[in-house]
Each structure stands twice: as C-alpha cells, then as structure tokens.
Amino acid sequence: MSWNFFEIFDIITDFLGLIGNVSSDVSDDKKGKIKKETKYFTEKLSSGLLLVSAVLLFFVFKNPLPSENYVQTLIVASLIGLAISLILFFILYTLEKYYFKSVFQWLLFSYSVLLLFISIVLYVYFKSGIFV
Numbered sequence: 001m002s003w004n005f006f007e008i009f010d011i012i013t014d015f016l017g018l019i020g021n022v023s024s025d026v027s028d029d030k031k032g033k034i035k036k037e038t039k040y041f042t043e044k045l046s047s048g049l050l051l052v053s054a055v056l057l058f059f060v061f062k063n064p065l066p067s068e069n070y071v072q073t074l075i076v077a078s079l080i081g082l083a084i085s086l087i088l089f090f091i092l093y094t095l096e097k098y099y100f101k102s103v104f105q106w107l108l109f110s111y112s113v114l115l116l117f118i119s120i121v122l123y124v125y126f127k128s129g130i131f132v
Helices: 005-020 028-037 041-061 070-094 103-128
Strands: none
Touching: 041 103, 070 103
C-alpha cells in the first residue's frame, strides 16, 4: 500500500474545509449591526484611557517631585506599570480578546493601557503618602 503525500494533503484540506464551513446561528443582518455598533470601540477606549492617564499624570507632576532618588522612583514605577500591563495583556490574550484589525489599533491600545497603569502606580506612590 503506497501512501501518496498529495492524497494525505487532500484529505486534511477537505477535513479543514468541513470544519470551516460550519454555519453560525447569527444572521448576516445581526453581524452587520454588531460590527457597525463597535466600529471605533478600540479607538474610543484608547482615547479614554489616554485622557485618564493625562489627568493622573497632571496631578502627579503639578508639584515638584521629591529630589531624593526621583529618577529611580520613576523607573521602578514604570517597571511595575509595565508588569501589570503585561499581565493584563496575557489575560486578554488567553480570553481571545487581544486581537486587532490593524497595527495602529494594537499600538494605540497597548500604549494607552501601559501609560494608564504607569500613571496609576505613580499616582498611588506619590499621593498616598504611604511610601514617601
């Protein structure tokens, strides 16, 4: 019995074609409506996160920072914010919610989340009074 590579390849592609052709219960009208409602969701969410980050960073930097090791403090707070962001990105990826239609959306969302968590850590660090 001789196995031909192209026959095996044909069987695999037929099987994958059957899996891919499974129809969903949602009609085309509902798909279009859902897509139309969430057309600019990523951009709106990212701009909102950037706005919140700007407000938090304004409250942090409106007064001069303490002169003692402020560069080291900013680096450590940035690393903590980066770690929290990476954990959030991993959770979104495992939930299959971390996908984007373009590189611009991906970069905008990632940058805004990263800046948000860094600004939250800085705000908590400087305004809480626990660490200073």
